[in-house]
Amino acid sequence: MDAQRQGESMTMFAPSNILSIDRRTALAGFAAVFGSSLFAPLARAAGYEPIPKINTGKPAVVFTLPQRALVTALSERVMPTTDTPGAIAAGVPEYIEHMLGDWAIDDDRDLILGGLAALDARSMADYRKPALKASGTEQDALLTLAMNDRIPGGAEFFEAFRQLVVTGYFTSEVGITQERHYLPVPGDYDGAYPASKIDRIFSA
Known part of the structure; x- marks a missing residue:
């Protein structure tokens, strides 16, 4: 699914703790990409929806160890x-658990947990092994089935999961400084910079 990276990177936004604006501001700018389909926890974190009671103590634990491992594997399939x-x-897997633990209500968490369970069930049916044990190619096939709504709740799960991965990645330090060319502001002005030298979107 690496082709998604190229498409999603066409939107400008700022990173988390390495620039002059914080990650929430960055998320608010990036969230416009998803429009009305924005996953509710992301909308709340970006300030677009009312905020429920937020966890202010220790980081919330949402996933079991197998679920966390599957989220880790699948996030790398979406953004390899x-x-x-x-x-x-x-740090996308940790970001996903944080968003679900601190910004989600039960229905939001159930959507992701139910999707993981549906992927596991389909993997057992198709490959006779849990999704975590499936190969990368098999995991890609499972995600494609979800995207095409060919597993229970698949399309809704896939869109929410994809949004979590993409926003987690592109608002991270890695995403902003290595996936994009990071140009600090103020920077040098070059009015004759050749377009042929641009291989990634610039971020400032």
């Missing part, structure tokens, strides 16, 4: 390591 680091290196 190529010539730049992937979702795992960017």
